[in-house]
Amino acid sequence: MNTDADNFAQLLKNNGVSVTTARRAIFHTLRDADEPLKNGEIARRTPTVDRASVYRTLELFARLGITETVMRGWTPYTELAEPFTPHHHHIICENCGKVVEIENDTLEDVLNLVASRYDFALQKHVVELSGLCADCRAKTTRQAA
Amino acid sequence: MNTDADNFAQLLKNNGVSVTTARRAIFHTLRDADEPLKNGEIARRTPTVDRASVYRTLELFARLGITETVMRGWTPYTELAEPFTPHHHHIICENCGKVVEIENDTLEDVLNLVASRYDFALQKHVVELSGLCADCRAKTTRQAA
DNA sequence: AATAAAATTGCGACAACATTGCAATTATTA
DNA sequence: TAATAATTGCAATGTTGTCGCAATTTTATT
Missing domain, CATH: 1.10.10.10 (Winged helix-like DNA-binding domain superfamily/Winged helix DNA-binding domain)
Incomplete structure (x- = not known):
């Protein structure tokens, strides 16, 4: 080991x-x-x-x-x-900062597809997503309305 | 204007x-x-x-x-x-440094899909792809063989 | 296992980048 | 256009990253 x-x-x-x-x-x-x-x-x-x-x-x-x-x-x-370390991406909540790891084959596939469409052989990629998590969305919506 | x-x-x-x-x-x-x-x-x-x-x-x-x-x-x-500035992503050649702008709806769609699967409302995303462009791939292949 | 050669490290000095409080200036509001 | 609030510049300071070189550690060799 x-x-x-x-x-x-x-x-x-x-x-x-x-x-x-x-x-x-x-x-x-x-x-x-x-x-x-x-x-x-x-x-x-x-x-x-x-x-x-x-x-x-x-x-x-x-x-x-x-x-x-x-x-x-x-x-x-x-x-x-x-x-x-296992391959993964993150999605970050812009409000509370929560970080969730995401793993998704579709995403990987699409990246390769896009690259090949521009005649590139993809070697690395960085994907960083950010938005509002369910909790914060609930809160935000409440006060926004 | x-x-x-x-x-x-x-x-x-x-x-x-x-x-x-x-x-x-x-x-x-x-x-x-x-x-x-x-x-x-x-x-x-x-x-x-x-x-x-x-x-x-x-x-x-x-x-x-x-x-x-x-x-x-x-x-x-x-x-x-x-x-x-128009929404776009880049793909960079690791060998010659060439930068190509890419625009692809499928990519955007998948990102949103993935985010929603984790219960996030996507607000921003950064996607950086890098690999070998066609030209460099040709050269590299030649000398690698 | 001992030693010579090569690679890597730590040190110290430094340069670039970034942050802070506050007085002076500039933008906004009435 | 005067009063108030926001923003800026300044200057001092902290932080981050870099460089050359002598000392140390690793690796290859015997």
Whole structure:
């Protein structure tokens, strides 16, 4: 078991970069959080590693596809990508901030369809949806009327 | 004519905030660029307005839905939203950086469908697709084989 | 297991980006 | 056009991200 950590190490080796304690530490921070974090926050939660190294590592992770970036408000958040976390998207309530993970094959299919229509081979995609959740919609409607 | 600027002024008034030269200047910067800009870049391109005011204004614009934010790489970019710019998405080639605007109703429909399935009333969405364009795919394939 | 070579890290200094309080200015209202 | 309210600029400060280089750690080799 502990397959994730192993896959992670393997992935680094396959790409000809070293498997270091710093990289493991940052990977674990991401793993433990299991939700998107600001880059600064990742640095803060990994005090054993220097800020500069954190950023360099994060850049590496992104390049190797270990992490992905999502937008929340105006700030970019980083989270582990596909092999280490199930593929999903978020939908955020603009009023209460509730975040729900969504998984939907139709959505994926349509994205690929659209891409191919423009003669692109889709590699990555970011989908961020936001609106009003049922609860807030009820409240808002009440006071709006 | 000059409807856009009028709509803009109207929108501010409707929301009970002042129509100021600073706000007009920033609006024009966005308008002239007609592509997403980093917030810092917006400040740089609007030297008549103090940086602090630019950020405060940008925050206001976002709140009023005048602007939207898209992610490119790790940095958030701001661009004018719906009423002032036609609704569209981008697909970016990871190799040559080519950016193509896409417009597709099916995509929109699916997004709404998905949202409603989670009991959300969709208000905004960000969709960023990236992959390989036809040209680059041809080249890449050649050398990969 | 020991060592040489290569890769990565931490450090310190720095640059860019963003935020805050407050006095001066500008827009709005009557 | 004067009074009031909103917004701006300024200046100081915090935060985030970057860079070069010497010290350390990892990896490859024996």
